[in-house]
């Protein structure tokens with residue numbers, strides 16, 4: 001890849017590698033790239049809340065200020081619908097999946113998108129990074145007919161592409177189409193994303209662990225044992241550090257660059273875990289594996305779980321392979337359905 005390659009160039013060059021490609025996936029990725037820019041613009045204004053009015057309030061011009069997660073959902077939905085490049089969308093913000101039509105008939109597109117338009121939105125008010133997560137599949141029901149729930153409940157290992165946008169100190173779009181993970185940084189002055197992080201890889205070993213330790217008392221014994229193991233390692237002089245932003249995209253992004261594990265286990269409070277399989281765990285698991293990382297629910301590979309419902313939650317262990325292997329080892333000392 002040439003130096004200073006832009007995301008637009010990269011998508012087109014990638015398309016050439018798929019012989020006979022119709023360009024549909026490239027157009028879809030371009031639409032996501034555009035929607036992310038629009039959302040980025042709005043997220044950046046969140047700090048002006050005292051001047052422009054807080055979300056949910058009416059601003060000085062008498063306009064209702066939308067909550068940013070609702071805004072992000074609308075922007076992504078609108079862009080994908082207007083460009084007519086998918087046949088269905090499911091979003092963490094919507095109760096049910098949406099069938100996309102053209103001229104009131106099911107369209108002829110083959111892809112569906114699942115997304116979490118603004119993840120970690122509780123961080124917005126305090127100027128901490130948030131993200132958008134997306135996941136793309138080919139539909140399995142016949143093209144030209146309305147999509148059905150079957151199209152959305154596919155295993156993560158069937159994903160065609162997945163990625164995230166992190167709205168951080170700089171805005172980045174990171175994605176995979178199944179041949180590695182590449183990261184692009186937005187130059188806000190030009191509105192262009194440049195390839196800044198080619199071929200991203202999790203270090204095999206890491207020393208960062210990201211988990212909401214306040215819930216310790218409610219964790220399964222396997223997670224408690226893993227955390228105790230880390231403490232003993234520190235006692236022996238081995239370095240570990242805890243970093244938890246509470247924004248999956250940002251925690252994942254940092255761990256991929258520096259080496260680490262993100263854990264959101266089951267707990268008495270969240271008996272099935274908190275994160276959503278389809279909108280959060282599957283896309284992040286696909287990215288992790290494409291970057292030499294691992295993602296499990298403590299017992300099995302996330303990408304092999306057969307989804308049963310749209311908003312299904314699962315426990316999530318994701319990051320540097322040596323760390324995920326270790327935490328899985330501790331988890332698997334106890335049966336999956338053990339009381340704790």
Ligand code: AHM
Pocket residue numbers: 116118119120121122212246247248249274275
């Ligand atoms: P959300 O989809 O409601 O934003 O929840 C997902 C977020 C993740 O980004 C983050 O890692 C986690 O929830 C934090 O949860 P907690 O505050 O329980 O630690």
Ligand code: MG
Pocket residue numbers: 092116118119120280
């Ligand atoms: Mg979320």
